[in-house]
Amino acid sequence: MKKIALFAHDAGGAEILLELLKASLHAGDFSVFCLKDSPCFRLLRAKHLEEFCQEIHEDKKDIVTKLSSFHPDLILYATGWQNHLEYHFLEYARAHHIPSVAFLDHWTNYRERFGYPEINWQNNLPDFIAAHDKVSEAKAKKFELPNVVGIKNYALLAQLKNFKSREQSDTLLFLSEPTSKVALNSFGDAYFWGFNEKEVFKNILTCKEKFECQNLIIRLHPSDSAQTYQELDKNATFSDVSLEEDIARAKVIIGIDTVALYTAFLLGKKVLSYIPSNKRDCQVPLPKTNQLRSFENFKLSQLQTIQEKPENFGIDFALFLEKYLGL
Numbered sequence: 001m002k003k004i005a006l007f008a009h010d011a012g013g014a015e016i017l018l019e020l021l022k023a024s025l026h027a028g029d030f031s032v033f034c035l036k037d038s039p040c041f042r043l044l045r046a047k048h049l050e051e052f053c054q055e056i057h058e059d060k061k062d063i064v065t066k067l068s069s070f071h072p073d074l075i076l077y078a079t080g081w082q083n084h085l086e087y088h089f090l091e092y093a094r095a096h097h098i099p100s101v102a103f104l105d106h107w108t109n110y111r112e113r114f115g116y117p118e119i120n121w122q123n124n125l126p127d128f129i130a131a132h133d134k135v136s137e138a139k140a141k142k143f144e145l146p147n148v149v150g151i152k153n154y155a156l157l158a159q160l161k162n163f164k165s166r167e168q169s170d171t172l173l174f175l176s177e178p179t180s181k182v183a184l185n186s187f188g189d190a191y192f193w194g195f196n197e198k199e200v201f202k203n204i205l206t207c208k209e210k211f212e213c214q215n216l217i218i219r220l221h222p223s224d225s226a227q228t229y230q231e232l233d234k235n236a237t238f239s240d241v242s243l244e245e246d247i248a249r250a251k252v253i254i255g256i257d258t259v260a261l262y263t264a265f266l267l268g269k270k271v272l273s274y275i276p277s278n279k280r281d282c283q284v285p286l287p288k289t290n291q292l293r294s295f296e297n298f299k300l301s302q303l304q305t306i307q308e309k310p311e312n313f314g315i316d317f318a319l320f321l322e323k324y325l326g327l
Contacts (some may be wrong), residue, residue, distance in 0.1 A: 002327045004028040005072035007089045011222045012105035012259055013078020014040035016132065018047055019154035020076075027318040028327075032071050033063070033089070039222040040078075054087075064090045073327060077126075077225040079113035081182050082223065088126055090126055097233035099325055100126035102137050103151075107283035110143050112186060128324065132156070133313050135285045149324060150314040159244060159263055173246055174204060174237075175255035178224040194277035198228050203276060205233060207295040211252045213252060219246050222256070232270055241317045252300065257284045265290070266310055270303045 006021065008014035012219070014034070021030045032052045034040040040289045046051055054070065058061050068077075075093045075099045077086040079102050086102070093100040102125075104110065115121035132153040140148040183192040190196065200306045201218075208216060218229055219239040222314035239246050243260060244301060247253065253264045254272045262284045267273040273282040283293040288305040321327040 002028045002071060002073040002321070004030050005033060005067060005070060005075045005089070005252060006030060006077070007033045007086055008040040008080070008082035009035065009038045009074070009082055010078065010105075011039035011043060011087065013080055014038075014043045015155045016103050016105050016153065017076060017078055018043055018049060019158050020151075021049065021052065022047070022158075023152075023154045024317045028074070031072070033066065034083075042213075042222070058083070058085060058307055060088050064092055067092050070084045071212055072098060074098060074132075075322070076103065076324065078103050081109075081113075081185050084115075084124075087124060087251035090124065093126075099128070101128040101130050102126040103130040104132060104140060107135055107139060107285070108257070109186065110139055110145065114145075114284055117179070129312075133285075136309070147324075149320065151317055151320055152314040154317075156263065156266075162246065163244055163267055166245065168251055169249045170214040171250050171252075172204075172208065172211045172216045173250035174200075174201065174216065174218045175253065175258050175260050176218055176221045176224045176229070177258050178221055179256060181223060193275075193280040195275070195280075196231065197224070197256070199240045199276060201229050202272060202297060204254060207298070210295055210298055210300065211254070212300050213251050215252075217246070219260075246294060252303075257282045259284070261286065263307055264295065268305055270300070270305060272303060 006017045007161050008017050030052050031054045032044055033054045033056050036055050047209045054066055056066055056241050075089050075098055077089050090100050094221040124148050128147045128149055129140050130151045131140050131148055137148055137150050180190040180196040184190040217237050217239050235247055247267055247269060252270045253275055255261045256275055257273050261273055265286055272292055273284055273286055275282055276293055289304050292298060
């Protein structure tokens with residue numbers, strides 16, 4: 001059985017790769033390389049996948065030593081904004097003539113994930129780019145990223161399959177995002193997009209009556225800080241249940257452009273992307289009526305909900321191994 005090394009750090013990419021692992025145990029011998037203090041490690045434990053964990057440190061020598069010990073035939077990795085340790089995995093793959101696949105987990109910054117606009121950023125590109133839906137695939141091809149292939153989004157499929165309807169509460173669910181941290185890390189300017197997560201939450205509080213919900217619950221992003229929102233509302237309530245349960249119980253769901261908004265939309269919920277700036281567009285494939293820059297003329301009745309099931313996208317990972325790699 002072929003040995004397959006996985007690396008992820010951020011939650012979004014980790015979710016995609018870990019669910020791929022769970023669905024493809026018959027296709028290879030997997031090992032998940034991650035930092036102990038990373039969102040990936042926490043997700044791995046939550047999914048009871050500790051047996052596949054290979055803890056690493058940020059030191060390149062440690063990563064190379066542990067990869068050499070595993071001796072992989074293929075390297076899969078997620079792209080993120082918090083660090084670029086994936087470059088060490090890509091370098092190892094090239095040095096040992098091992099195919100590499102980078103997985104996209106959103107619809108934004110497709111070139112920036114690989115170092116654009118730095119000189120020679122193309123040197124950070126892998127052998128294959130794995131897209132997670134039709135929009136992702138089209139964008140990756142538009143930017144001429146190499147060998148774009150659509151692979152099933154096992155994370156989304158699992159969420160849709162395991163979703164259980166629950167009694168809906170009179171709740172507005174806010175999906176937080178560390179916008180200022182991402183902007184600072186990616187562009188060197190925390191206010192690069194002309195707004196931040198604190199302003200978003202402040203405006204939601206100001207216009208809360210427009211959502212016709214009695215309660216407001218914050219689902220904190222793994223890299224976000226509760227203090228940001230407690231400074232505006234000392235009685236802020238934070239979720240302590242699963243994303244699926246939060247979505248099921250919420251009457252309305254609002255965020256910036258997190259992937260979870262799209263998941264909630266596919267599950268038939270009333271969903272709203274709010275970006276109070278002209279310097280950034282919503283990249284989540286939601287109806288235009290569900291994308292706002294201002295609450296001035298907003299009415300809850302304008303929100304569209306999904307009318308048909310999403311198309312089945314991508315090929316099975318096992319088929320990818322056979323068809324594209326001959327493994």
